[in-house]
Structures are given as structure tokens and as C-alpha cells.
Amino acid sequence: MRIGLLGTGPWARMAHAPALGAHPELDFAGVWGRRTEAAEELAAEYGTRAYADVDALLADVDAVAVALPPAVQAELAARAARAGCHLLLDKPLATTVEQGQAVVEAVRETKVASVVFFTSRFLTETEAWIGEQAGVDGWFTGRAEWLGSVFTENSPFADSPWRQEKGALWDVGPHALSVLLPVLGEVREVAAAAHGPGDTVHLVLSHTGGASSTLTLSLTAPPAAAGVGLELRGAGGVAQLPESSEGVEAAVLRAADGLLAAARTGQAHPCDAAFGLRVTEILVAAEALLDAGPTA
Known part of the structure; x- marks a missing residue:
């Protein structure tokens, strides 16, 4: 090809x-x-x-x-x-x-x-883990944290205009959703969204299978606080997304x-592109809630 x-x-x-x-x-x-x-x-x-x-x-x-x-x-x-x-x-x-x-x-x-x-979805260890967890029934909730320190002088993406404009929601939010959706099921609703420090955002999602999930996303975390973690809890216990040894x-x-x-x-x-579109639809819904601001 x-x-x-x-x-x-x-x-x-x-x-x-x-x-x-x-x-x-x-x-x-x-x-x-x-x-x-x-x-x-x-x-x-x-x-x-x-x-x-x-x-x-x-x-x-x-x-x-x-x-x-x-x-x-x-x-x-x-x-x-x-x-x-x-x-x-x-x-x-x-x-x-x-x-x-x-x-x-x-x-x-x-x-x-x-x-x-x-x-x-294309790293051997994490894709295998996603497939394994997708076959497990009874997940109750999921928690995802994608925290980066992108806008530092040592980062190759520090001067990225679209990341500066759209922030963590759009840069690392897709990563978290790509793991949660095949395991917990389609997102029924973005139930809540709130701003944190810098470009940090917090989301609460409800899934069609009955589970809920929370996402914390940032590109402006302190370097010592940066990292990725995803945890599932359900009837069978606790499962954590493994780190990958691949580049x-x-x-x-x-x-x-x-x-x-x-x-x-x-x-x-x-x-495929249809899955990519669904991720975009969820992020647009979250962005609308963030733009609307908190309600009393």
C-alpha cells in the first residue's frame, strides 16, 4: 500500500x-x-x-x-x-x-x-486489558486520570496552538474515552462538567450499561503530578489499566x-471514523456544559 x-x-x-x-x-x-x-x-x-x-x-x-x-x-x-x-x-x-x-x-x-x-487501543498490553475487561460483567464505576505537563520548555508540544486553545478536554480526553467506552458501554449522558486549575477539567459520565465514570484531564499539571491512571470497580473487584512497555x-x-x-x-x-465521531460528540457535549458554567 x-x-x-x-x-x-x-x-x-x-x-x-x-x-x-x-x-x-x-x-x-x-x-x-x-x-x-x-x-x-x-x-x-x-x-x-x-x-x-x-x-x-x-x-x-x-x-x-x-x-x-x-x-x-x-x-x-x-x-x-x-x-x-x-x-x-x-x-x-x-x-x-x-x-x-x-x-x-x-x-x-x-x-x-x-x-x-x-x-x-494500539499498545499490546493496554489493548489486551481493554478486551479482557470488556468481557467482564458487573462494572459499577470507572475513574480515569490523564494528567500531563505539556506547556513546559522541554515539551515538543508546548507551542501547539490548537492544544493551547482547546486544552486537555480535546487532547487527552479522547484517550480516556477510547478506553472507557468499549468497557463500560456507550455514554448516555455527560452528567456534569467542571473546570479545575489551569486547563484541568472534571467530567462525570453515565453509561448505558448502568455504570458511571469520572474523568480528570489536564495538560497543565505540575510535572511531579503528571501521569495516567484508570481504575475500574465492580462486582468482580478492582482492575487497573497497565502501563505499556512499548513506544x-x-x-x-x-x-x-x-x-x-x-x-x-x-x-x-x-x-474507525464513526467511533472518532462519537468521541467528538461526547466532547462537544462536555464543552457545552463547561461553557455554561456552574449552576446554583
């Missing part, structure tokens, strides 16, 4: 490009970026071609991997799907329901395969495997 990369930022460099260059069943055929010089630099590093015209790249490949801000991604993903390209997308799929729906509609119309890269490149490689399988079989991947 000939695949192109859209994006040249830190995430493209540390995650997507190394995986696309290493995957034995992918031909890393080209790079397009909003900055031509950056595309040329990244393409040269991997011995591939830099494209100045995104439509020219779409015409030359079978698939694209996207490492761009979500609003930019959504527009280009729909465009790529209509050009017949399979889609390896990043989270969040989009930051509005309308943008996400446009991607899903383009995927359905053209019958291309789609995979949205939620990291925990992000291994996860992208597995996501690419998922895209190849979906393209060959025609069977939708569990983390």
Missing part, C-alpha cells in the same frame, strides 16, 4: 514518519506539509518525495496518515477519502460534530477504510496493521 503523510510537526516526526518508514507492507511514498521547507526536510530524512500540492499527493497514493491539528485534519480527511484514499487519522477526529460527520459521510460514500489512532512507534505500526486489514477485508475497525 502506497501511503503519504500529511503533516510535518513533532508528532509526525516522532510517531508517524518512523512507523511508515519501517512498516514492511507500506511504501512511504511522500510527505505534504503546510510548510514546504519542513516537508522537504522530513521527506529527505526518509528518502521519499515532498509534495507542494496536497491533491497531487492524494492522486499518487492509496492511503494517507494525518498528523495535523484536528480542524485541518477533518477537512483534508474528507478530501482524501473522496480521492479514494484510506485514512490513518489522529485523535480527535474533529472538534465539531459537523466536521466529524463530513469525514464519516465521505468514508461511507467512498467505502475507504479508516482508523483513528487512540494510543492505548509510540510500535503503536502506530499496529494502527497501520489495522488499516491494512480493514482495507483488505472491508470490515470496519473498532476505532
